[in-house]
Every structure is written in C-alpha cells, then in structure tokens.
Amino acid sequence: MSRYLCHDQPQLSELETSVVDWRPGRVRLDRSPFYPGGGGQLADRGHLSWRNGDVSITGFEAEADGLWHLLSANDEIDGAIKVRIDQPFRELMSELHTLSHVVNNFVFEEFGGALVTGVQMAEDGSFRIDFDLPGADNDRLRGMVDEINDALRQDFPVRQEYLSEEAVGSEPGLIRSKAVTPPPQPDGTIRIVDIVGLDRQACGGTHLFHTGLARSIRILKVENKGRQNRRLRVGIADLFND
Numbered sequence: 040m041s042r043y044l045c046h047d048q049p050q051l052s053e054l055e056t057s058v059v060d061w062r063p064g065r066v067r068l069d070r071s072p073f074y075p076g077g078g079g080q081l082a083d084r085g086h087l088s089w090r091n092g093d094v095s096i097t098g099f100e101a102e103a104d105g106l107w108h109l110l111s112a113n114d115e116i117d118g119a120i121k122v123r124i125d126q127p128f129r130e131l132m133s134e135l136h137t138l139s140h141v142v143n144n145f146v147f148e149e150f151g152g153a154l155v156t157g158v159q160m161a162e163d164g165s166f167r168i169d170f171d172l173p174g175a176d177n178d179r180l181r182g183m184v185d186e187i188n189d190a191l192r193q194d195f196p197v198r199q200e201y202l203s204e205e206a207v208g209s210e211p212g213l214i215r216s217k218a219v220t221p222p223p224q225p226d227g228t229i230r231i232v233d234i235v236g237l238d239r240q241a242c243g244g245t246h247l248f249h250t251g252l253a254r255s256i257r258i259l260k261v262e263n264k265g266r267q268n269r270r271l272r273v274g275i276a277d278l279f280n281d
C-alpha cells in the first residue's frame with residue numbers, strides 16, 4: 040500500500056476516484072482521502088456517491104490487496120465516484136490527536152521519559168492516555184494543565200517528515216509507545232510528527248497544522264490503572280464545562 044493521502048494532503052476532504060474492486064458492502068478505490076483509524080484515533084466517516092446513489096462509509100479493513108471501504112448498503116458500485124469526508128469529525132480527531140502529543144510531551148519531560156501504554160480518542164471531544172508511571176504524584180499530573188494550555192497558545196507549527204529506522208534509533212525520544220512502534224512506510228521509513236520547537240515523535244495519525252488551532256484542555260480525571268499505569272482523561276475545556 041502506498042502512503043496515505045491523508046498524511047500528504049490532510050486538507051483534502053473530497054475527491055473523484057474510481058472503483059478498483061467491489062464486493063457486496065465494500066469497495067476498494069483507486070485513491071482514498073480517508074484515515075482508516077489506528078493509534079487511538081477513530082477512523083474517518085464519510086460518504087460515497089456515484090451515478091446510481093449515495094452510501095455512507097461505515098468503516099475500513101486493511102488487507103494485503105489494499106484498503107476496503109465498508110459501506111452502508113450492498114448496491115453494486117462502478118464507474119466514476121465521488122467520496123467525501125465528514126470534515127468536522129476529522130478536524131475533531133486531528134485536534135484531539137495534536138492535544139495528545141502536547142500532553143504526552145509534558146508528561147515525558149516532567150516524569151523522566153515516561154512512555155505511553157495506550158491512547159484512545161472519543162467523539163465527545165475527550166481522550167484518555169495511559170502512561171507507564173509507577174509512583175507518580177497525581178496532583179503533579181493535574182497541575183500541568185496551565186503549562187499545556189500556554190504551550191498550545193504559543194502556536195507551534197506541526198509538520199511531518201520521514202526518517203529511516205536507523206535515524207529513528209539514533210534520536211532518543213521519538214518512540215513514545217511502550218509496546219507499539221508505528222509500522223514503517225512501504226519504503227521502510229517511519230513517519231515523524233514534529234511539533235516544531237516542542238515535540239517530535241513517531242506517529243501515523245492526522246493532526247492540526249499548528250497548535251494554536253487547538254482549544255484549551257481540562258484534565259477531567261487522573262486514575263491509577265494497576266501499579267504501573269496512570270490514566271489521564273483529557274477533554275476540550277469548552278465541551279466539558281461544569
């Protein structure tokens with residue numbers, strides 16, 4: 040599979056393409072702008088329209104032969120088609136994903152390189168992020184929120200680059216997940232998301248173009264998950280007023 044279009048052209052919300060393969064309820068496309076999910080980010084949602092109709096895209100399945108788009112109906116689809124991303128949903132996921140990097144950065148710096156053991160974003164505008172942090176002071180974790188919001192307002196640009204596995208291995212701190220390394224691209228390189236001047240880490244998701252586009256956060260909850268893990272639940276402050 041080639042590189043995701045959503046990595047190289049994240050602003051692309053609709054395009055015209057053609058069917059490469061069809062089975063009832065699923066289709067493979069010549070080009071697709073969708074993010075199929077992974078790394079804690081929910082898959083894009085959207086629509087597919089063609090001369091005979093319009094169906095929702097309900098999910099994705101990556102197989103050796105390419106990415107299958109799962110559809111809300113079994114109609115046979117052929118010819119020229121148009122696909123459209125649910126853009127507000129993509130933007131929310133990109134915002135949460137960007138926020139998760141900034142939160143991750145502060146925990147990583149403040150707690151001696153603590154690694155992430157899990158991330159999950161949610162459509163209500165929150166995410167949870169688990170860290171391998173035995174013995175951490177939960178109040179110290181909660182206390183980082185003002186610094187994190189200040190960093191967002193400094194409006195750091197967000198860029199991507201691709202590094203060889205050797206280069207990733209020789210630059211400490213790029214791999215933040217304890218158990219999972221993002222899979223290499225078809226050319227063997229690893230995608231790095233660089234919040235320039237703040238944070239660099241391997242990641243395969245979608246993000247905002249600069250941190251100033253993200254809304255401020257609240258830390259909704261800090262929980263102990265077993266002896267090793269701390270779970271932070273973080274929400275976009277505007278959406279979690281009480």
Ligand SMILES: [Zn+2]
Nearest residue numbers: 136232242244
């Ligand atoms: Zn990311």
